[in-house]
Amino acid sequence: MTKIKIFGLMTAADAAIIIQAKPDYAGVVFAPGRHQVNQDQARMIRAALNPSIPLVGVFVATPIEEILAIAQAGIIQLVQLHG
Numbered sequence: 001m002t003k004i005k006i007f008g009l010m011t012a013a014d015a016a017i018i019i020q021a022k023p024d025y026a027g028v029v030f031a032p033g034r035h036q037v038n039q040d041q042a043r044m045i046r047a048a049l050n051p052s053i054p055l056v057g058v059f060v061a062t063p064i065e066e067i068l069a070i071a072q073a074g075i076i077q078l079v080q081l082h083g
């Protein structure tokens with residue numbers, strides 16, 4: 001079954017729009033680039049999202065301890081290791 005992820009959320013306002021689209025997943029990018037967010041931004045996005053939409057964190061060459069800390073804080077529900 002096809003699943004849809006909308007990624008690149010950067011603000012709580014983005015999350016409010018995403019809720020209406022009802023994707024299977026939403027994604028935030030912690031890797032450097034134009035979509036990059038920090039933990040505080042990601043926490044606000046998580047809080048603004050519908051709880052039924054899992055938030056995926058995209059990481060590139062990030063120390064596992066940092067990824068685990070973000071996941072264990074409940075900011076993201078899934079980890080995407082990119083590259």
Ligand SMILES: O=C(O)c1ccccc1N[C@@H]1O[C@H](COP(=O)(O)O)[C@@H](O)[C@H]1O
Pocket residue numbers: 007008027029031032033034035036058059060080082
């Ligand atoms: O989109 C980004 O800014 C980004 C930056 C660094 C790593 C991953 C990024 N996005 C994620 O990668 C996929 C797209 O991958 P590809 O371009 O097809 O290789 C996208 O779905 C985001 O999850």
